[in-house]
Amino acid sequence: MADAALPRTRSRTRREPGARLGRLALRGVAWVYLGLMVLLPVAAILKAGFAQGLSSLSAALSSFGAWAAIRLTLEMALATAVINGVLGTLLAYVLVRIPFPGRGLLSTIVDLPFAVPTLVAGVMLRALYGPNSPIGGFLANHGVDVIFTQIGILLALLFVTLPLVVRTVQPVLLELDPAEEEAARVLGAGRWTTFRKVMFPALLPAIAGGMLLTFARCLGEFGAIVIVSGNLTGRTLTAPVFIFQLVSQFRYPEAAAVSALLFGMAFVLVLITERLVSKRTAGYTG
Amino acid sequence: MTTSAPNVDMAVPPRPSTGHGIEVEGLTKRFGSFVAVADVGFSAVDGRITALLGPSGSGKSTVLRMIAGLERPTAGRITIAGEDQTGASVQDRRVGFVFQHYALFRHMSVRDNVAFGLSVRKVGKADRRKRVDELLELVQLGPFADRYPHHLSGGQRQRVALARALAPRPRVLLLDEPFGALDARVRQDLRHWLDKLHRDLGVTSLLVTHDQEEALELAQTLVVMHRGRVEQVGSPEAVYNEPATPFVAGFVGAANVLTGRVRGGRLQVNGEQVLWDAAHIDDGSEAHAYIRPHDVRVSGSRENGGSLPGVLERSKDLGWMSKLHVRLPDGQVVIAHIPNEELGAHQPGDEVWVDLRNAKVFAPGEGDGPGLADPDLGADDAESAATATAAG
């Protein structure tokens, strides 16, 4: 290139190609790390899942309780996403817009599920609602069982995913200009109209993003569920637990096929979410 | 051209006085297919301030960054203090660099910021302390030594940045729009202060700026850049009084732009013969004359053959001088800046004569000046173009 034509510099000076080499080396390390740690395992599961075409998948799906497990997982994920979508948005609003003593504490508590092991979350629910606990006993006497039922699964999923919507909506709410709301109010719009017409459209991508993230997370949750659900085939057996059972029976190809299905769904959702959320923030910072 | 190789290991060597500042030849930088800098050459004289002046996007910062070694040139040659530095690493060039946004190390105190370059060059603790104190004294920030950058004002931060750059006794000082992020008032103060500092230290400096006033005030040599190329190199007086291109005429100082046609080696404006030499332009072609607002005289009667008739449209008193707008019969507007004591009693609507001096005539296509008036432009556009250039 053009540099070759330039006169050589004295030997004492380091030359720039060193820096370029360093950059290439860094890039190489990054690729090898992610390639070995992420890409290779994913390739393994996809290959095992589709090694026999779709026959492993159909074999897996035809086994007893498979469909029920997938259906239950989807239903539970949907319910969780909706409930935490609504209440998570409410929480984000309260955290950003309503001043009250203890706001910092509430904000910290909301992050609790990020820190607490999911299995421990399950244990917590069991301690609170288990048949031996006062509350669990009281509820059982009134015909409501939490542990080993779908209610337990739902509570576990709600616990584990609560911060997701809150933390996606919160930054957007922070960036939202209150002047827009004030303008709407000055123009005579009521509180509800202002929320519906001004705030909600601005928050929608973030809420949707947070809900998708919640949904995806629910598809794969294992730790929180396994200890509260009782894993009764056809009633409280979710897809991840179902995969676990297949693996324990050494039915790898079938486990891989269901995994590939689940993984595909979750990953597409995560990608869509990234789009939704980053587009929104890009619009604000750009 | 012979100088000893820089002794990198030696702790803070004295600045070698070689008689050579910075020399740049054929410097070119391409980003993909975009040519940011094309065949730039100039030299910055030892011990002086040289200004790289141009609008944003003219490539001046890229030139500075290539000299510092922060950017690799596609082609060309860079010599600092007589040594070829084209392929040298940033670290080995021993230049002081001052960034527009200060780039202070935010997690370090003012003292540690200034000491950083010294500790990198393995200066002993005692010497380091002495030199830092000396520099903080110099930039008048002694009492702030233990503060952190976010406690300081913009002007103070830039002074710390300057002290930090000067601490390891760089061979040259490179300043990239150093006052660009500051308020007008602070800019003014820092400009005077830098001027004084430079008088005291005499370090070879290269200043990148888009502010012509700043360049004219501080620099002994101007390098005017436009679209990646050098338009003119010269002293401030030469660049101001004898602009080499229409771009320079329009960018450095304000200028009226009048459009006319060349007839027999003279530029004709408004159908009148005006005594402007245009022998270098083909007969019959269109050309533009650039006239500074303070080179325009307005009088009630024809003073000489070069005067043009017009109607005074507006007169604005700016305190010590007035700004007059005169519309020529063909619709073109001339703006005049006239000291109030020389101002006649002209009222808007009066017929007046304008005498235009020191006009520079350029053929169109000799490079475009900012706000270069289109021949068909309405008067208002021409006016805003002229004021735009006046604003720099």
Place this chain on the structure above:
Amino acid sequence: MSAVRERTPPLETLDLDARSGNHDARRGRRVRAAMLTAALLYVLVLLVAPLAGIVVSALKGGIGNFLRTFTDHDALHAFLLTFLIMVVTVVVTTVFGLVVALVLARDRFVGRRFMSALVDLPLGVSPVIVGLMAVLLFGRGGWFESFFAARGIQIVFALPSMVLVTTFISIPFTIREVVPVLQELGTEEEQAAWTLGASRLRTFFRITLPNIRWGLWYGIALSAARAIGEVGAVLIVAGPIQGQTETSTLYILRVFDQSHSSLQDQAGYVVAFTLAAFSIVLLIGIELFKRRKIKEAGR
């Protein structure tokens, strides 16, 4: 909407009430009070009550219960194993995570988006599937089974695979926290250090690293929390053997699976309580780091 917008500070009081009538102001206050109550109730029932539940359950057995559990060989071993896995995971994800974050934030190259997607990918994978991946690679009939078997290295049902799956799951946290901080930081300070003669390595340790430290600590805390809590993936690759490949979470799982007495349950609650306590300490750390990070960014 306007393209450029001032960053507005969080609104402390939506001061509309002053403008509207008194009646409307009262209604506004009532609406806000209702929202606040609903939000607090939800958090109370969903998060705080279970937390209280485990505290009560763990403390019910008294101090003797704690002593019994902490002197139990299996429980102790489980704690140690969890701690060991966490340390290795955090070190690996921090060191390599920093490299990936630097590349993603500073380098421009073909495939950058793909690399970014690879970083996010573990977030979308169920832990159970992660365990299955490891089994497929290193287990019976796996891609690398013969390679390691020939060298006498046990991967599956042993520590290496447990570390591997935990690392997989913890990969995104550090990187996702550090990349935005690096981007926000820009490169000018680093360039300034270079012009002052600092080498690239020195610049990284003296300038870049101190500037990203709170974001990095935040990512590390999140990774650590994830590593401690991992259960599904580890369960599959550990084929847990009591006192050998049983982590704290697997210990809890076993105790509750087999429990026929509340005494056994007690041990599970104690271990779970300990993990919860540790993670709450981490959480407080996370919150502090986050606040420092935000404060730092505001400068």
